[in-house]
Amino acid sequence: MSTQKVFFSMGVSLDGFSAGPHASPQNPMGDGGGPKLHKWLFAQEAFRKNGGFGEGGETGKDNEIAKMKLFRAGAGIMGDNMFKEGEIAWPPNVPFHHHIFVLTTKQRDPVEYPGGTTFHFVTDGIESALKQAKEAAGGKDVQIHGGANTIQQYLNAGLVDEFMVDYAPVFLGKGSIALFENINPNIKVKIVETVASQDVTHVTYAVEAQ
């Protein structure tokens, strides 16, 4: 049996959202959403260094979680919207450093960025993308990077083993994007670990076998 896990790690507001209202490729985190929801993450040394945002940053337990979020996976999957947002928003050195399989409807050639990130475009569904990501991960875990809709598809298909929610103490309000919309209530999970911090509460959940 493979020990390779499929996971995601997402920030969520008190009202259950992963991005503020009016999110678009030009405004990927939505109005007011990003700075508030990811405030803890932006302060971490690992995040700053990886994104090329400069020296310094926090080096405590939140930084360990940031490292997990950034470096645990050997390959990733993302939705078409997140890729479109990223093409505009990511720094030149795209921060993933692995193969990413983008769920889309239009075939195109792979795109390679500096820093070791290559995007592959998958048009034959979520199971195909996962199979390719597992093969590309070199024995490491596979991360579903997002967005919310892609995560919902993988969760509802029973294809996620584990996930981390970073509960941020903010309300994003009406019109925001719900992280866990229309999840099948038969998906059973249990708490694996909670890490409490000053500005965020990190909880790891395992999905039980279907």
Add this chain to the structure above:
Amino acid sequence: MSTQKVFFSMGVSLDGFSAGPHASPQNPMGDGGGPKLHKWLFAQEAFRKNGGFGEGGETGKDNEIAKMKLFRAGAGIMGDNMFKEGEIAWPPNVPFHHHIFVLTTKQRDPVEYPGGTTFHFVTDGIESALKQAKEAAGGKDVQIHGGANTIQQYLNAGLVDEFMVDYAPVFLGKGSIALFENINPNIKVKIVETVASQDVTHVTYAVEAQ
């Protein structure tokens, strides 16, 4: 300055709901919602004893939180729907043991239950109900018991000082009742304390002055 606080304490699912789908006075916690969302609470000694559900139960840190939920307040406030649900669902010895002010549109005489719970019916709004509850609380704190709509009204009016969310590792799914629907994103909160447990993550938030 008064040290009397206004608080609420609610369970929420991973998908942000405080009751399952098809909630009604005959089905107050909604389909599948109650047993899953409040599983940790039902197992506590304080909850079992207070509700007349028999001896035994857990006596650890979750039980301390159950005691806070049950006994911290000197008076309470609830919405009309929750009262209607309770009239059907509560055990004979109604579990509040204090004066409760019910937000409603139809004046009626107070109703007194065994065990020291008296319901008063308030037709002139949430601020009037809060004023009356503060006076009735004998210097103790005031609890907004729910439901979700009542909590939303008090939060958006800037009348809540502190709240506890019990994050349960369950999905309730489509059609459930969102705890924090349409909260004004200008309501600022900070984390006060996190208590991690096996089946639930308790986080206390303070609302910052408006």
